[in-house]
Amino acid sequence: MDYQFRDIEKKWQKFWAENQTFKVENSSEKPKYYVLDMFPYPSGAGLHVGHPLGYIASDIFSRYKRLKGFNVLHPMGYDSFGLPAEQYAIQTGQHPAITTETNINRYREQLDNLGFSFDWSREVRTSDPGYYKWTQWIFMLLFNSWYNLESDKAENIEELIKKFEKSGSSGLRAVCDDDVESFSAQEWNSKSDSEKQKEILKYRLTYLRESTVNWCPALGTVLANDEVKDGYSERGGHPVEQKKMMQWSMRITAYADRLIQGLDHIDWPDPLKEMQRNWIGKSVGALVRFELVGDAYIEVFTTRVDTLYGTTFLVLAPENELVEGLTTESQKQEIQNYIAQTKKKSELDRMADTKTVSGAFTGSYAKHPISGEAIPVWIADYVLAGYGTGAVMAVPSGDQRDWLFATKFGLPIIAISDAQVDLDVQADPTKEGVYINSGIVNGLKYKEATAKMIAKLEELGAGKAKVNFRLRDAIFGRQRYWGEPVPVYFKDGLPYLIAQEDLPLVLPEVDKYLPTESGEPPLGRAENWKYKGELEYELSTMPGWAGSSWYWYRYMASQEDRNKDGFAPKDAISYWKDVDLYIGGSEHATGHLLYSRFWNKFLKDWGYVVEEEPFKKLINQGMIQGRSNFVYRIIDGDGRGTNKFVSYGLKSDYTTSALHVDVNIVQNEILDLEKFKDFRPEFANAEFILENGKYICGVEVEKMSKSKFNVVSPDDIVERYGADTLRMYEMFLGPLEQSKPWNTNGIEGVFKFLRKFWKLAHDDDFNFNVSDDEPSKAEYKALHKIIRKVEEDIERFSFNTSVSSFMICVNELTDLKCNKRKIIQDLVIVLAPYAPHITEELWTLLGNAPGTLSVANYPVFNPEYLVENEFSYPISVNGKTRMNLNISLSLSQAEVEEIVLSNEDLQKYLEGKNPKKIIFVKNKIINIVI
Numbered sequence: 001m002d003y004q005f006r007d008i009e010k011k012w013q014k015f016w017a018e019n020q021t022f023k024v025e026n027s028s029e030k031p032k033y034y035v036l037d038m039f040p041y042p043s044g045a046g047l048h049v050g051h052p053l054g055y056i057a058s059d060i061f062s063r064y065k066r067l068k069g070f071n072v073l074h075p076m077g078y079d080s081f082g083l084p085a086e087q088y089a090i091q092t093g094q095h096p097a098i099t100t101e102t103n104i105n106r107y108r109e110q111l112d113n114l115g116f117s118f119d120w121s122r123e124v125r126t127s128d129p130g131y132y133k134w135t136q137w138i139f140m141l142l143f144n145s146w147y148n149l150e151s152d153k154a155e156n157i158e159e160l161i162k163k164f165e166k167s168g169s170s171g172l173r174a175v176c177d178d179d180v181e182s183f184s185a186q187e188w189n190s191k192s193d194s195e196k197q198k199e200i201l202k203y204r205l206t207y208l209r210e211s212t213v214n215w216c217p218a219l220g221t222v223l224a225n226d227e228v229k230d231g232y233s234e235r236g237g238h239p240v241e242q243k244k245m246m247q248w249s250m251r252i253t254a255y256a257d258r259l260i261q262g263l264d265h266i267d268w269p270d271p272l273k274e275m276q277r278n279w280i281g282k283s284v285g286a287l288v289r290f291e292l293v294g295d296a297y298i299e300v301f302t303t304r305v306d307t308l309y310g311t312t313f314l315v316l317a318p319e320n321e322l323v324e325g326l327t328t329e330s331q332k333q334e335i336q337n338y339i340a341q342t343k344k345k346s347e348l349d350r351m352a353d354t355k356t357v358s359g360a361f362t363g364s365y366a367k368h369p370i371s372g373e374a375i376p377v378w379i380a381d382y383v384l385a386g387y388g389t390g391a392v393m394a395v396p397s398g399d400q401r402d403w404l405f406a407t408k409f410g411l412p413i414i415a416i417s418d419a420q421v422d423l424d425v426q427a428d429p430t431k432e433g434v435y436i437n438s439g440i441v442n443g444l445k446y447k448e449a450t451a452k453m454i455a456k457l458e459e460l461g462a463g464k465a466k467v468n469f470r471l472r473d474a475i476f477g478r479q480r481y482w483g484e485p486v487p488v489y490f491k492d493g494l495p496y497l498i499a500q501e502d503l504p505l506v507l508p509e510v511d512k513y514l515p516t517e518s519g520e521p522p523l524g525r526a527e528n529w530k531y532k533g534e535l536e537y538e539l540s541t542m543p544g545w546a547g548s549s550w551y552w553y554r555y556m557a558s559q560e561d562r563n564k565d566g567f568a569p570k571d572a573i574s575y576w577k578d579v580d581l582y583i584g585g586s587e588h589a590t591g592h593l594l595y596s597r598f599w600n601k602f603l604k605d606w607g608y609v610v611e612e613e614p615f616k617k618l619i620n621q622g623m624i625q626g627r628s629n630f631v632y633r634i635i636d637g638d639g640r641g642t643n644k645f646v647s648y649g650l651k652s653d654y655t656t657s658a659l660h661v662d663v664n665i666v667q668n669e670i671l672d673l674e675k676f677k678d679f680r681p682e683f684a685n686a687e688f689i690l691e692n693g694k695y696i697c698g699v700e701v702e703k704m705s706k707s708k709f710n711v712v713s714p715d716d717i718v719e720r721y722g723a724d725t726l727r728m729y730e731m732f733l734g735p736l737e738q739s740k741p742w743n744t745n746g747i748e749g750v751f752k753f754l755r756k757f758w759k760l761a762h763d764d765d766f767n768f769n770v771s772d773d774e775p776s777k778a779e780y781k782a783l784h785k786i787i788r789k790v791e792e793d794i795e796r797f798s799f800n801t802s803v804s805s806f807m808i809c810v811n812e813l814t815d816l817k818c819n820k821r822k823i824i825q826d827l828v829i830v831l832a833p834y835a836p837h838i839t840e841e842l843w844t845l846l847g848n849a850p851g852t853l854s855v856a857n858y859p860v861f862n863p864e865y866l867v868e869n870e871f872s873y874p875i876s877v878n879g880k881t882r883m884n885l886n887i888s889l890s891l892s893q894a895e896v897e898e899i900v901l902s903n904e905d906l907q908k909y910l911e912g913k914n915p916k917k918i919i920f921v922k923n924k925i926i927n928i929v930i
Contacts, residue, residue: 009115013837016851024072025558026571026572027571032071032576033070034073034552035061035583036552036581038054038585039551049726055583059117060799060834063854067832075124078104079548081127081544083482083544086481086482086513087236090512100127121558122557124554127482141606144156144204146174147205148173154606157204161196164185168182169183198494206248208247208249211246213243216233217238223240229346248477249475258601259276259280262613266613266615267618275589279594282468285304285305287301288305288462290367291462296322298322301388304395305450306449306450307395309414310396313406314392315379315392315405316377317384317385317390317391318381320385326363329363330363331362334360334361339379350384357380357404362379364376396411397413397414474595478542479521479540481522485506485538487502489538490535510525549595552614552615553609554568556568556575557569566608577610578614579616600612622735624741625702625704626701626705629661629710631645631695632646643686646689647689647690647695662675668745669699710742717744717747721751724838727834731834732803735798753810756810757806757827759814761842761845771820772821774820775823779820781865782823783859784866786827790806803834824846832854843856869889872886875900875903877910882906883905900928915929
């Protein structure tokens with residue numbers, strides 16, 4: 001029977017599902033290996049051919065590791081809370097749960113069609129109450145925790161309360177709000193319960209505070225930075241403004257140092273680790289206090305306190321709470337206009353724009369802490385309220401943006417030799433051209449100058465040494481419906497946790513998925529939704545990253561264990577420990593991956609997990625880009641588009657406009673004319689100017705999107721060529737980590753390879769036909785080359801080069817007319833991770849029990865088969881090559897000459913003459929001179 005890929009693939013997909021072939025146990029004598037994909041958000045569009053790239057790579061590696069004797073956990077699930085389903089619900093009134101379920105079913109069908117070896121018994125969905133019960137539980141654990149800088153870890157809030165009761169706040173080293181009180185044990189014990197709760201909230205790892213957020217009025221919700229682009233929401237393109245709101249936040253900043261240090265102990269791409277280091281942004285510097293009128297002051301953080309002399313103005317973030325009080329009557333309108341303008345920009349946009357400056361003068365002045373001079377106070381959007389203190393000291397001679405600002409607004413720029421300061425060591429006026437950014441202050445090197453300046457500030461009570469981070473506490477609230485409810489109720493205006501036995505707090509039903517008329521989040525629409533029937537719940541829901549910040553641990557729990565206490569059994573966590581290989585996109589570098597590391601470290605502090613870092617090795621797969629096709633519409637003399645289209649090679653003879661055309665009606669750049677007429681109603685009567693009888697389309701590589709008609713569904717490829725072909729072709733396109741364009745032009749080659757592979761075990765009539773004869777040395781050589789090559793390639797994740805090597809191997813075996821069982825059976829095992837369906841079928845045809853291929857032993861490479869003991873000598877007569885002869889390398893020259901001269905085919909070239917001379921160069925040539 002010929003290679004019937006459709007029947008074969010359906011057969012084995014059904015077999016794997018019915019027999020749970022890839023179900024894994026939480027204990028084994030085999031070593032463990034945990035392979036994880038970043039799980040998808042199930043959108044209504046389903047998968048296109050770019051989405052499975054990472055899944056195929058992880059599946060190849062998982063199957064390979066099983067063959068190498070590992071107990072492999074390879075699960076899959078869905079990140080199923082999110083804004084798209086909610087927006088669809090707002091438009092249609094359909095509950096997001098229904099939309100999500102429909103989309104998940106679609107994804108599951110597509111994933112199954114690709115033959116992945118997922119253990120589906122461990123599937124997770126972040127929107128399942130049985131799952132988000134434990135997301136809520138982690139939130140509660142964070143609420144009941146504080147960060148002890150002495151032990152450098154999170155601890156139970158009860159321990160903090162005991163410290164307060166015993167010794168007050170004296171000597172306490174904790175991560176907390178800036179406005180914490182100093183009190184004795186007696187003062188603490190005399191506080192009311194509500195006073196105590198307010199103070200403790202300043203130490204909790206999740207807490208309420210007023211924060212500046214990205215507010216989208218059209219969507220009625222707060223957006224994360226990565227959901228905003230150029231001042232507009234990524235979804236829907238609605239304007240986004242900066243707004244102050246009371247929000248839940250998490251003290252990820254408590255873990256900033258550990259998050260940086262941990263990067264040195266994980267095998268991640270260097271660019272990704274550098275992105276995290278920059279995002280965390282550890283800076284060693286000083287806090288400097290600039291006095292205002294009365295007791296007020298502006299405090300700034302600087303990494304270059306040695307440049308303090310050159311400060312000529314201060315800049316506050318427009319949101320800084322001091323701005324209103326500092327603004328004089330004459331500057332009010334200008335300041336208000338500027339603040340309104342700033343609200344239209346996201347923080348990312350403000351950080352990214354380094355070439356332009358804008359600002360407004362408050363009208364007020366501050367006092368330089370050393371010189372005592374009055375310096376003006378401005379506001380500018382390049383300063384962020386959440387970074388440092390929300391204020392900077394501007395040193396235009398040492399900072400490019402400060403220099404641009406000073407130049408634009410006519411503010412002074414001071415060189416170091418011009419600074420007149422009263423310090424122990426005076427500036428050297430003989431040093432010309434020495435500016436603040438030279439690293440020398442008062443004749444001292446940077447470190448010495450910094451130490452002396454900090455000492456002087458401490459002496460004056462105007463500053464101190466400080467370590468600061470760019471990383472800010474993570475805002476943890478969203479004014480949405482489709483997310484995890486926060487397990488909190490309010491009493492007398494203060495937040496309290498619901499009882500643990502009341503988990504999960506399930507999403508209530510609402511009549512609409514929009515904010516209420518009074519501006520409350522959608523949960524405010526729920527009728528009679530109160531804790532114990534009387535206390536108000538928190539109406540915000542958790543952000544999208546909540547459920548994805550711990551999901552790999554839920555996979556460790558088998559379905560049978562999920563009814564037990566805990567998010568995963570302790571013995572399962574002890575066995576699997578962490579993820580050995582994680583594959584996903586680099587777009588998650590400073591979102592999901594940072595938050596996941598934060599939660600993992602927190603859970604380790606409490607002893608719930610055993611590893612400090614969740615993901616040992618991470619690979620960012622590249623993007624498969626779309627290959628767009630274009631047709632060229634002829635434009636008439638009036639500039640109007642006609643219904644006539646000219647082929648690509650002839651378009652220079654006409655005035656044309658390029659139109660995207662559906663790539664699925666183009667084959668090898670040749671347009672299917674009839675399908676094009678059906679593409680759109682207005683093209684039904686289209687006319688074509690062809691070249692050589694064909695319409696050739698233009699080509700361009702772009703991002704895959706519906707608007708460009710370049711989305712290719714894996715379903716179409718699987719139907720036409722089969723899943724094994726698609727799997728191998730996606731790997732064949734190029735290195736896993738690199739982006740590459742999708743191009744179906746080469747897929748025929750992979751499909752033909754699989755047919756050729758199938759043919760090795762079949763005769764010309766397609767009857768199964770293998771021989772039990774001992775293979776030749778050449779056959780063993782071809783096999784062991786591919787055994788070694790694939791093993792090396794997979795271990796270094798170079799999947800594309802393996803596909804090429806498979807093709808070479810099968811060509812060699814075809815030329816050798818090899819159908820030997822010993823060769824084909826081992827080759828089946830080696831190819832199985834890449835093409836699991838065809839290999840399963842051949843495995844059973846070879847007489848093995850169905851379903852045992854996944855636990856077969858990977859063939860052992862034998863280097864002896866690659867040792868060359870023969871050489872194909874080119875045989876020349878009078879310098880002209882006549883033939884090649886395979887001759888043993890162990891023979892002497894006399895023996896070689898005897899073999900050559902006795903060859904019947906060579907005799908005709910000798911013309912009966914005796915050779916005058918034989919030139920013999922071992923491993924190179926044999927030349928006979930007559």
